[in-house]
Amino acid sequence: MSIQFSKDHEWVNSADANAAVVGITVHAQDALGDVVFVDLPAVGATFAQGDVAGVVESVKAAADVYMPVSGEVVEVNEALRDDPSLANSDPMNAGWFFKVKLSAPAELDALMDEAAYNAFAASA
Template structure:
């Protein structure tokens, strides 16, 4: 698993990456009440704001951690955004992206570096 400084996590499986927000981000947001997901088929660049998560406290953008094409979204979040609150780094994933520039993985944080950045 890799992480961004913007509090997204990335799980790589071949040329696909599953993306969501970290437990730390969830803790800062509080109870999630809405998730706006990107369109399947959208081509995104690393750093693009492509999703939004709203909680009882705030609304925050979710950024593309890597460049590529959105190939799947977590449809379950449309009817149950609380899954993000319950399991942010598991069932509360947001989208899957097919990587177009795998070298971008080098710039992501490992878990120890991410924890140090938020600790």
């Protein structure tokens, strides 16, 4: 399992070369504050890398969730829809947003590892 990060503050956990789990980072949820609503993509929807795949609303602001890799959404986290605070309390595990079937696995190579992302987030 490999967790990588985008410059848009999403994380991608790619268990294999064909599928990945996507969510927002701890840095993103810290910046947003208390998450009160998530708009998740439809299962079966396809996105290119960089497309807006959803929206997160907090008491402070609304923010787009960008697709860190191209692919088809195969599952969404219904628990997150029912309890958006999971994005705050456990953003890297129970607060995941959706699972995607990768259409271009090589795009994972352009994402950052944890050390590079932490340095990037610290300078943002």
